[in-house]
Amino acid sequence: MDFLTTDLVDAHEDSVGVLDPILRPYGGTPRFAGPIATVKLFEDNSRVREALAQPGEGRVLVVDGGGSMRCALLGDMLGELAVSNGWAGVVVYGCIRDSVALGKLPLGIRALTTHPRKSQKRGEGQSGLTLRFGGVDFVPGHWLYADEDGVVVADRKLL
Template sequence: MSSTASASPLAAGWPAGYRINPSAPRLPAALVDAFRTLPVAAIGDAMSRNIGTIGLRQYHARLETTMVGQALTVRVRPGDNLMIHKALLMAQPGDVLVVDGGGDITQALVGGLMRTTCVARQLAGLVIDGAVRDLCEWAEDGMPVFARGHTHRGPSKDGPGEINVPIAVASLAVMPGDLVVGDADGVIAIPAEEAETVLEKTQAHLRKEAQIRESNRSGTADPERFNAILRAKGLPV
């Protein structure tokens, strides 16, 4: 990639609306792997409970599938996938392709042929704020995909678009290289520089949940857990 790729697109000679930046540095594999057993809900709890996608659904069949990988971000014109094809040529094994398609579902951005490319390039999965098609192929094992909706109508390939830029996907801000985790509950993005801290906070949160779960199971939950909150609000309990 040319050193001009990360410069202002107009200053670097790019046409208006086009930009291709280099991929972000890789996180340690052990750190990425550590998130594979963590539920998205617990990660969200550790990140203030107000971060994550809204309105996406999974199109792969197995609910227990967990998607973990660093974000390769793409912004496209709704209904056009030219720059998604270019991004797939840049993708590294373990990447999650995250596409800001503006939430449009009138034309699919990815389909079965592109799924074949994703599998061949060993992507960890896809997050599409737009539509997919060829649902029977996406339902097969091997390539998690979360999308806004689906349609049989195919995309154009005219551009414009941008690769490895900050995007917003279904109310979730995603930076290139963010650690993206998805499961049956939803998708969340963790800033790369915060991944170790979020890992520690999530593990601590899960230990706390385990204690609460055991007290719920055994019937020994402390009533003061909620009564104290109610009394603080003025209720005589």
């Protein structure tokens, strides 16, 4: 997909959300886009694995991990699962681990930072909710566009 978030914002300024610059890029694909799927959890990545085990069909999984800096919610095994199931990207309001391995995958990834500790596996969390962090609402089915300049959210496909 060929786009620039700067061009999208210029052309649709009144109808897109622009994520505050709080996330860093980690995946091997710096530019990615797709319909949004969501999970909300705290220090338990069970729902992340559950979501990424489903066919991604070019979607972007947005994970609201509450901004926790105490463990990672995505690592290399889940990244490989996302790629094998056709996900375009994963956006994590929290931490990831295995950043070198994730950087080699054909997957877009944004996260707050890295952390070597894995998360708990209690089966907690919710899917399919509207999430809010970084000044943007992430609504399932809306579109997310990410590139080297930032993350833009729109209520429809713009390209």
